[in-house]
Amino acid sequence: MNIVMMGVQGSGKGTQSKLLAEKLHLPHVSTGDLFRDNLGRGTELGKRAKEFMDKGELVTDELVCDMVADRLSQPDAAGGCILDGFPRSSFQLAALETMKPVEHAVLLELDDEMALARLGGRSECGKCQIIYGANRPPKAAGTCDECGGSLKVRGDDQDTEAIRKRIEMYHKEIDALVRFYDWKGVLHRVSAAGTVEEIQAAVLAVLGR
């Protein structure tokens, strides 16, 4: 089953994608994570993506689609996957439909002011990448509940103007995708205003799980 997760930054899209992937035993394919991994390893792809990521811009469609096609050709994705951060343009949407037609698209809805407030307080475990925030505070400040790793604020979450720019960009990107998935009859709208557990229950309910 191929599921696309959509939602403004701060809606809990990454967290919900991970939880859903565990629950359904499907790989979690996050293009942001794939790029960060390539950046960290200093690969050619990482070097080419860096110039766009540093400016808070989208990486070119061709580069993203090549990376995703490669990831989706791995054996673990044969039975489907949870896509997070992809597609983000009409080009990517068309590419995905030819690779893995989407059966469910979940839109996590959150108003912009709430998204801004959540992003301001967000931190990520440097070891296992679990994301903490107002709706999921760590038990001990600065330390990951799961693995004891140190929590850090992601570089692109530090500047309010940059966050606003990303939210604006999100609205521009998402409109055509939402219209397409709605037209295809696979769109599910879920409120992202609750706790991690409440949102997870709502996502599973719309997927009939």
Ligand code: AMP
């Ligand atoms: P994210 O973690 O999803 O916010 O992604 C971090 C950065 O990776 C974005 O700001 C983009 O530069 C790049 N990126 C991730 N996914 C995509 C995508 N589908 N298309 C283009 N660029 C992407």
